[in-house]
Amino acid sequence: MNRPFKPYPFTAKQYPASLPPLQGGVDKARHPVVVVGGGPVGYCAALGLASHGVPVVVLEADDSVCFGSRAICISRRSLEIIARLGAVDGFLEQGLPWTGGRSFYRDDEVLHFKMLMDENQKHPPMINLAQYSIEQFLLDAAEQRSDLVEVRWQNRVTAIDAREDGARLTVETPAGAYTIEADWVVAADGGRSFLREALGLKLKGTSYEGRYVIVDILLDSARPAERLAYFDPPCNPGSTVLVHKQPSGVWRVDYQLRDGEDPDEAIKPENVMPRVESLLGMMGERGAWSPVWIGIYKANALTLDDYRHRRVLFAGDAAHLLPIFGVRGANSGIDDADNLAWKLAFVVKGIASQQLLDSYSAERVAAARENLSYGTKSTEFMAPPSFAFDLMRKAVLGLAVKVPELRSLINPRQSSAIAYTNSPLNAAAQEAEFGAGPACGHVLSECPLEMIVGGLTRAGYLTDLIGPVITALYFSDDGAVPEELSKLDAAMRARGVPFAVVTLASRAGATAAHGWDSTGRLYAMYDAAPGAFYLVRPDGHVIGRWRRFKAAAVTEAIDQLLQS
Amino acid sequence: MTSAPTMTETELDAAYTHLCKTMTELGEARAPLFLARFALLAMVRIGDAALVQKLTDAAAADISS
Numbered sequence: 001m002n003r004p005f006k007p008y009p010f011t012a013k014q015y016p017a018s019l020p021p022l023q024g025g026v027d028k029a030r031h032p033v034v035v036v037g038g039g040p041v042g043y044c045a046a047l048g049l050a051s052h053g054v055p056v057v058v059l060e061a062d063d064s065v066c067f068g069s070r071a072i073c074i075s076r077r078s079l080e081i082i083a084r085l086g087a088v089d090g091f092l093e094q095g096l097p098w099t100g101g102r103s104f105y106r107d108d109e110v111l112h113f114k115m116l117m118d119e120n121q122k123h124p125p126m127i128n129l130a131q132y133s134i135e136q137f138l139l140d141a142a143e144q145r146s147d148l149v150e151v152r153w154q155n156r157v158t159a160i161d162a163r164e165d166g167a168r169l170t171v172e173t174p175a176g177a178y179t180i181e182a183d184w185v186v187a188a189d190g191g192r193s194f195l196r197e198a199l200g201l202k203l204k205g206t207s208y209e210g211r212y213v214i215v216d217i218l219l220d221s222a223r224p225a226e227r228l229a230y231f232d233p234p235c236n237p238g239s240t241v242l243v244h245k246q247p248s249g250v251w252r253v254d255y256q257l258r259d260g261e262d263p264d265e266a267i268k269p270e271n272v273m274p275r276v277e278s279l280l281g282m283m284g285e286r287g288a289w290s291p292v293w294i295g296i297y298k299a300n301a302l303t304l305d306d307y308r309h310r311r312v313l314f315a316g317d318a319a320h321l322l323p324i325f326g327v328r329g330a331n332s333g334i335d336d337a338d339n340l341a342w343k344l345a346f347v348v349k350g351i352a353s354q355q356l357l358d359s360y361s362a363e364r365v366a367a368a369r370e371n372l373s374y375g376t377k378s379t380e381f382m383a384p385p386s387f388a389f390d391l392m393r394k395a396v397l398g399l400a401v402k403v404p405e406l407r408s409l410i411n412p413r414q415s416s417a418i419a420y421t422n423s424p425l426n427a428a429a430q431e432a433e434f435g436a437g438p439a440c441g442h443v444l445s446e447c448p449l450e451m452i453v454g455g456l457t458r459a460g461y462l463t464d465l466i467g468p469v470i471t472a473l474y475f476s477d478d479g480a481v482p483e484e485l486s487k488l489d490a491a492m493r494a495r496g497v498p499f500a501v502v503t504l505a506s507r508a509g510a511t512a513a514h515g516w517d518s519t520g521r522l523y524a525m526y527d528a529a530p531g532a533f534y535l536v537r538p539d540g541h542v543i544g545r546w547r548r549f550k551a552a553a554v555t556e557a558i559d560q561l562l563q564s
Numbered sequence: 565m566t567s568a569p570t571m572t573e574t575e576l577d578a579a580y581t582h583l584c585k586t587m588t589e590l591g592e593a594r595a596p597l598f599l600a601r602f603a604l605l606a607m608v609r610i611g612d613a614a615l616v617q618k619l620t621d622a623a624a625a626d627i628s629s
Contacts, residue, residue: 377577388587408573409580
């Protein structure tokens, strides 16, 4: 059976090579930050830095956004970050939201899982969007910030001299080679990171043997978007198949190779087409379909031990490789970029000491290890690494219909926001006195509210109130803040610390507040009586919280963060 | 089916993984004996003849290859 391939329903714009003004082969300007790699992570880092007013050069080796089937799932946490970066509209317009999935064993449905989706959420728990679109929307936002973000296409880094006070990069382009000096380098150059290689750094962890074939197809189908997993399906006995719907009629099919199957043979179209055909037949899909792309995937669970090497900061796949199962790859990279951007901006602007960047490594290495432990569990189920995992999986799948307690073992453990529980930036504060709400190190819990702007109210969400600053979230009764808080605000501004007091009110009519608890759920959710205070980082993680605002304790927490 | 003191999902997950890893280390040839020994240990710990019989029947029901 042979079906003609069709192209993706997306045309990537091609960009010419660009060279900066040179003096003796060297970029005339020395740059505070150079981001190596124009992928989702590189763009998020660049947009984050720009939101703090820091100029960035992005070096991208290719001449366009990516091609092929790569990241496809963007989590709620990532959407929250991208919203803060001002790039979320396209994601929400084009992405396909989904809230759960089904797993089947042979003919039986053995799990129907749902992710958190209640009336408090601004964003769906997950959307499906192809990586070329993810990159395009971020690139569009970067082009809007061309005052601070310069993207240089067809700029391939071929050497690095990493010093204590900066780095010199050698860049090759079709228009000639040059060198560029940077105070800081963000290495977002992907799974095969040249910078990681050049600095002699090694990823550590586990590589799995089980391989998956990844096929993108175009298919007419009204089936809703959800994660579908078929274990030992009648159409492909002994295999495991995953199916995801993407925008514009693209469907992603992943299936596991059988033991002993030759990967080179397996990805030949004549071997792929019958498998897809029989899968679609089993699913009852009768629409016309065409293949678009075929690739192969092998799970890795690897990370660097440290993401900071002198003035080079690793992020995304360059720093860690996570298994595909649980969709943590791009999402954890976007979280890396969000964590790094404000810290690097604070250091570049001289507001914080360089130690703040060590907390980037500490927090994100810990996050990677947590992601790896979930990803490893998912992989051990989706691609059993031994006869024992295979046998036990068969037992779980066979019993799960009758024994609901076993179904959690089938759950794919989708990516969710990670808490920096042991961060050096956390202030223990009055943690023990709160019975609910996000603890220090956690991200803010979402809640709808009425935003108050210039005396007018409009519907919004709590996270809409978080800007690229340290936010003092004050839970007031009627919008009035203590004089001590106004003094702290003035003192922080005088020191040049990006800081904002955001006042919430428990009742309507508080025109001095930024938002009021129109649903009556917010104060309870945060266990906040009037007077309560949350100190929040620019990335939305809680630094500390107090039953009542205490200027000295809050100042100490901020000082600790800046000098960390 | 009765299930007295329940494990959390995380605990069940950890127990499952520990069992899989232990069985992997013992090797495929010894896996049936390992599972038989585990069944016996669980049996005496359950300590309820009727329940053990019920579990045995449930494990055998609809078993496929």
